[in-house]
Amino acid sequence: MWSEPVARGATPRAAPAARAVCLLGTGHAVPSGVLKSEAVDHRLGLAPGAIERLSGVRQRPVASRTDTAARLGAQAARCALEAAGLGLGDIDCLVAASGTMDQGMPSNAALIHRELGLRGVPGFDVNASCLGFIAALDTLSWAVQAGRYRRVLVVAADIASCGLDWNHLEASAIFGDGAAAAVLAPSGDGVGGRILAADLLTISEGAHLCQIPAGGSRHHPTRIDGAFEPLALFHMDGPRVFKLATRYLPDFLDRLLGSAGVTLRDIDWVVPHQASRLAMTHLSRRLGMGGERVVDIFSDHGNQIAASLPTALDTAVRDGRIRRGHRLLLLGTGAGLSLGGVVMEF
Numbered sequence: 605m606w607s608e609p610v611a612r613g614a615t616p617r618a619a620p621a622a623r624a625v626c627l628l629g630t631g632h633a634v635p636s637g638v639l640k641s642e643a644v645d646h647r648l649g650l651a652p653g654a655i656e657r658l659s660g661v662r663q664r665p666v667a668s669r670t671d672t673a674a675r676l677g678a679q680a681a682r683c684a685l686e687a688a689g690l691g692l693g694d695i696d697c698l699v700a701a702s703g704t705m706d707q708g709m710p711s712n713a714a715l716i717h718r719e720l721g722l723r724g725v726p727g728f729d730v731n732a733s734c735l736g737f738i739a740a741l742d743t744l745s746w747a748v749q750a751g752r753y754r755r756v757l758v759v760a761a762d763i764a765s766c767g768l769d770w771n772h773l774e775a776s777a778i779f780g781d782g783a784a785a786a787v788l789a790p791s792g793d794g795v796g797g798r799i800l801a802a803d804l805l806t807i808s809e810g811a812h813l814c815q816i817p818a819g820g821s822r823h824h825p826t827r828i829d830g831a832f833e834p835l836a837l838f839h840m841d842g843p844r845v846f847k848l849a850t851r852y853l854p855d856f857l858d859r860l861l862g863s864a865g866v867t868l869r870d871i872d873w874v875v876p877h878q879a880s881r882l883a884m885t886h887l888s889r890r891l892g893m894g895g896e897r898v899v900d901i902f903s904d905h906g907n908q909i910a911a912s913l914p915t916a917l918d919t920a921v922r923d924g925r926i927r928r929g930h931r932l933l934l935l936g937t938g939a940g941l942s943l944g945g946v947v948m949e950f
Contacts, residue, residue, distance in 0.1 A: 624790060774842045814840045
């Protein structure tokens with residue numbers, strides 16, 4: 605395929621056997637509020653159509669001041685359970701794969717757990733920014749395969765709109781809010797999905813390129829001398845993120861597909877993290893697929909952080925594009941800077 609430098613210090617790894625795990629059901633939820641780009645044009649005194657031309661987003665779902673990520677996550681979880689034909693009593697583990705926190709403590713999983721009314725079931729977070737769903741799918745599939753858990757409810761719920769700096773449109777105009785969920789279980793009972801390969805790579809030289817500095821102890825209000833509010837807003841250097849990600853993506857993708865024993869011709873659908881219009885266009889061109897095999901919901905959802913990829917997945921499942929037996933490539937980038945991907949048979 606392509607010839608690009610591998611990550612510094614990376615060494616080839618033997619491909620593990622396929623994991624006999626599947627997604628029994630998926631679901632997603634969005635808040636009732638919708639922010640159209642034309643409304644942002646008006647608010648900022650821009651020419652009509654300016655924000656949509658800049659961002660590629662026509663509209664995005666936005667949370668109200670009373671919405672919580674936990675509540676959205678619980679709604680998505682119930683949709684996934686219904687699709688799987690299961691109830692809350694069938695779940696033996698809850699994992700929150702959100703990229704943003706509902707609050708500093710406890711974990712998002714604990715808050716979603718409470719919203720659902722779960723009892724006697726563990727809950728914990730797997731946070732890999734926008735790649736949370738991929739990281740959770742990879743990590744928990746081994747636990748399912750080993751028999752540690754039977755049915756894992758993975759939920760990614762993010763509210764990005766409250767942390768945007770509209771003085772920097774590049775890092776604000778592309779984001780929306782939402783939640784998505786999936787039930788991970790052993791293959792069988794008529795559902796024969798498999799995870800063929802998964803990979804995650806972090807290039808931490810780009811850790812500062814996408815960040816919300818506040819939210820932890822490093823920039824706690826009691827430990828800083830300046831204003832706190834700017835530190836609670838999202839900051840991104842889009843051009844440098846794109847440059848760094850595209851430098852490593854070709855080799856990463858070669859390794860992932862090689863581990864799965866497939867080529868791009870064997871892939872039925874690519875489900876990418878809906879990072880930006882530029883990223884989506886570049887990915888389609890590099891894969892040589894155009895739009896006919898790439899799930900793209902960006903114009904009406906924006907970038908929903910970790911909820912973005914599983915929302916796109918559930919959308920394509922529900923409208924019939926993705927069907928049982930299809931071979932999927934889940935792929936994306938996230939703050940860190942990280943690349944992540946999963947090749948699976950749905």
